[in-house]
Structures are given as C-alpha cells and as structure tokens.
Amino acid sequence: MKHRTPWLWGAALAVYAFLYLPLAVVVIFSFNDSQLNAQWVGFTTRWYAKLFADGEMLHAAANSLAIALTAASVATVLGTMAGIAMQRWPTGVLRALPGLVLTPVAMPEILLGVSLLLFFREVLDLTLGLVSILVAHITFSIGFVAIIVRARLAGMDESIFEAARDLGASPWQTFRCVTLPLIAPGILAGFLMSFTLSIDDFVITFFVAGVGVTTLPLQIYSMIKVAVSPEVNAVSTLLMALTLTLIFIASRLAPDALKVKP
C-alpha cells in the first residue's frame, strides 16, 4: 500500500482523537470536585465514595454480575456446541444451523427485545424479571461464542481427529482428549465475550426486564435520562476498567480469536 501522505496521517490521528477524547472527558470529570461536568475545579474521589454508598447502584451491579456469569456459562456451552456442529456437519438439515445461529447477531437489538417481550408475556405468560433477562442474554450470546469456536476449529488439521479415531478413541474420548484441549482458548474467549456482552447490554434488557429487576446499564440509563452527574462518570470509569481487563485477558488466551482476520 502506498498512499502515504502527511495529510492522511493527520486525518488518521484526528479520527483516533475523535474516538478517545469523549471517553477521556468522562474519566477526567469523574475526579472533578464539582457537581457539574463543565469545568475543572479540583481533584476528588468523592464520586467514587458516593458510588459505593449507593445501595440501588450496588444492587444493580450485583444483579448484572450474577446475570452475566450465568448467561455466559450457559451461552458458552450452547455456543460451543453450535460452533462444533457448524464446522463438523455442514450438510443435511444442519445446513440451516448457521442461519439460525448468526441471524440474532446481525439483527438490530430492538427486534430481538420486542419479540422476546411478546413471547414471554403472550405465550409463556411469564412474569418479567431475572429469568427473562437470562434467557434473552443467552439467546444473543450463543452466536458470538459459536463464531469464535468455529474460527478456532476451522484452523485445525482434520487429520488429528481421524488419527484419534483410528487409534480406537470413541467420539467422547476424541472430544475430551483432543478437541477440547485444542479449542479451550476459543471457549474461554467466547465466555469472556458473552460475559462482556451480557454485563453491557442495555437495549434487549430494557424490554425484557419488567419493573422489579434492574441491571447496571438500566440504572445508568435512568440516571442519565434525568440529569448529568459525576457519579455516572465514576461508574463509567470503573466499567471501562473492567472491560479493558477482560479484553486484555481474552487477548492473552486466544490472540487469533479476537484478531480481525484479513
């Protein structure tokens, strides 16, 4: 590629600035000793103190954590199965599987949210709450895990599985002793991915949460709808730190699963 001109570098730098400056402002004002997010007054950590004394916020955070752990665990198991099935048996009835697994990933989230709301209320007559949120989160996470696991499997030499079979291993033994150790980093990356998606999800949760249960994003939404508050900056900063840590771990575990494949 030879398009190297100074103005191109300048434009690229400006776009990086565009990506980072707004978030930097959020972080900086979380340490600002003023109720308004407008002018730097002085350094403080009082917004973090206020945050950790906010019962509603802590409760929402606990909910989010419990939901994310459960949803990610179930979605990882189902998504891994789907990923294996898509890679191994791309024939017969299962030819339709990729469509079923990947469409929820590509749809605007609102469509999944309202159709699940309809289904829970009109068909299952379920009271909205933790269960409906869990099911919704599992539904949208399966596809992401499946993509990562399939990518991991696709890069593998088929002959090692044949070798295991020829040496007399049962399908289960082949899976446990050969396939599983090889795709383990992909499975873990899938788990972290669905954990992040679940703890971050706002749109779908918004429709299926009902009135009783709140999650961290729902709590943030109701706060920023009313007014700008440095407490939101503080919780945002902490959430960013958490996501960064998770991404760092995921990139260590499966460097190729997260890479944009050329």
Add this chain to the structure above:
Amino acid sequence: MTKRGLRGDLTRWLVSLPPTVFLLVFFLAPTLIMVTASFQNPGEFGGLAPLFAEGQARLTLETYRFFFGDWIYAEIFLRSFLVAGATTLICLIFAYPLALTIAASPKRHRDLLVLLVILPFASNFLIRVYAWIILLGPAGLLYTPIAVIAGMVYVHLPFMILPLYTNLEKHDPTLLEAAQDLGAGAWTRFWRVTWPLSLPGIWSGTALVFIPVLGMFAIPELLGGTGDILIGNLIKEQFLESRDWPLGSTLSLLLTLAVLALAALSAWAASPRRQRS
C-alpha cells in the same frame, strides 16, 4: 448401519440439538409470533386480544391500514433512512483515511493500531452516548439532529473502520506501483485502483452501520429533541408506553423486512463475483 455410524449420528444430534432447540424456541418462535401479532387486535389492557374467540380466528389488517393511512409513519421511516444514510456516509469519510493509514503502516504495528480502534468501542454503549451529553451540553447542541448524528457516528464508527481495513490490507501493493510507473498521479491511483478494489469492504461496513442505526432508539431519546424520533422510538413507544402491541409488531416486522432487504443488497453488492464482471 454400522455401529460406528449409529454412534456418529447420535453424537451429531447430541451436540447440535441443544443449541438448535434453544434458538428455535427463543429466537425463531418469538419472531414468528411477532408476525401473527401484527394481524391481531390489541388487548383491552395492553398486550394482545385473544387470537381465537367464539371458535373463530380474530385476524385483522387494521395495523397495516393504520400504518399506510397516516403520513406520519412514512415520514418517520424516511427520516430513519436519512439519518442512517448520513451516519453511514460520515462514518465512511472518517473511516477511510484511518483504515488506509493502518493498512499502509508496517505489519508489526497493524495489530496494535486495530486494537486502538476496538478499545473505546468496548466501553458500554450508554457511556459512549453519555460522553456526548457532557460534550454537547455546554455547546448548546444537545437535543438537536446534529447531536443525534454525532452520537450515531461515534457509536458505529468501528463497524466501518474494521471491514474497510480488512479489505484494504489485502490489496496487492504492486498494483499501485504499476499505476505509478504508468504515470498515474496520487489521486488517479486512489480513484482508479484503491477505491474500486475497496468497494466490497465499503459495502460490508455500510451494512454494519446502516442496519443498527435504523433500529436505534436510545440515542434519539438521550441526545435528540422531540422531533428527532426514529423507527426504534416508535416501536418502543408502542410496546412500553401506548401499549399497542399489534402496531408495534407491524412496525417491527416492516423494520425486519427493510433490514433483510438491505442485508441481501449489501451481500450482493459486496460479492466478489459481481466485482470481477
């Protein structure tokens, strides 16, 4: 069938059935129910009226008549497409120089430069919108169409940068050298070589930006004024506020159809077979 074949079949079903059944029940069934709901009557206290009453199916075209009978809905759909189009265009203008720069940098730096694009995008969606409330508030631009577009571009930009970079990175540098040897200037090299080759990347990026913008409700609600509502807001209103679920289902269904048409169009436009001809 041999014992091994039977066992293989069993394995196949044991592995593929659980995720398949889960998605059939919680993704396909709800989608189909949305289709029926769009032909039902609204319930007296929200929700849906019973599908069967007095031994007869109660289906109606009322919501469709309603939708096509009032200009306001067409206007909101049109506005959503305009906002999605503007967002996509601005994303493309922002993404191109960046993707080009990353693709032109030394191989060992590329992964890091791509990671720098993904990182801000990994923070919570609401936080990224909130950042613009803080930024635009003092400037007096909050609750305007400009604020809506700014938020949309900010939230969706990586979806344009990544497919574009993935495409640009694959280009053969000798093509540009050949063009240069043949006397093409920088602009001609870009316009006649790089741009046409990057069209598949542009089309995938367009689909990844345009489609989610169409269904977005949170950004117009948090950054826009009362006149900036889009399809997403309309759908949300039917389900959570005015509680007209059949109309909400109809709107969702029309949005689904628009999305499917756009996805098919962009897949067709991005297909390598079409590029070669």
